[in-house]
Amino acid sequence: MASRVAWRASRTAASLLRMRSTCVDSRPPFRFPFSYSRGFASVVKDLKYTDSHEWVKVDGPLAVIGITDHAQDHLGDVVFVELPDVGTTVSKGGTLGAVESVKATSDVFSPVSGEVAEVNSELSGSPGLVNGSPYDGGWIAKVRMNNAADLESLLDVDQYTAFCEKEDSSH
Numbered sequence: 001m002a003s004r005v006a007w008r009a010s011r012t013a014a015s016l017l018r019m020r021s022t023c024v025d026s027r028p029p030f031r032f033p034f035s036y037s038r039g040f041a042s043v044v045k046d047l048k049y050t051d052s053h054e055w056v057k058v059d060g061p062l063a064v065i066g067i068t069d070h071a072q073d074h075l076g077d078v079v080f081v082e083l084p085d086v087g088t089t090v091s092k093g094g095t096l097g098a099v100e101s102v103k104a105t106s107d108v109f110s111p112v113s114g115e116v117a118e119v120n121s122e123l124s125g126s127p128g129l130v131n132g133s134p135y136d137g138g139w140i141a142k143v144r145m146n147n148a149a150d151l152e153s154l155l156d157v158d159q160y161t162a163f164c165e166k167e168d169s170s171h
Contacts, residue, residue: 042135048111053067054067054110055134055135056154062117063111066138072138079100081097081124081127084097084119085119089115091110092112093110096110111151112146112150113145114146120138120140123138123140
């Protein structure tokens, strides 16, 4: 418990998912079927995105949630993922969990309101899945949505791509 308190206390003021890296990563971009490459990051068609760099895949009444390739690229090597408890109620824009990398730690925000139905327990032993497979094996949680209208305010692939390009060019 004490290490978690110290861990949270050491977070940078800026959200890690909004953090800029000054290092140039020479890794090839992650490739996902129907993805679009944006420099060192990819975005996936048919997902919804937030301006805090989470993605959502709708699976019936569930929203599968993770962080984007753009976010994991800026984070660096992920060393720990704090998962929510199953049964926890989350609000749109509220904290869903946290991601800790070798660079910093940041909250992951829920793009939708609802109840956590499942978490990716694989991340407990293999947090690097967030880096290697952000849109597939690196998902964080599945939330049973209270209101599907929450999805309407999220960004589509083109809007998210434009957002990232604008954000990257301003730094």
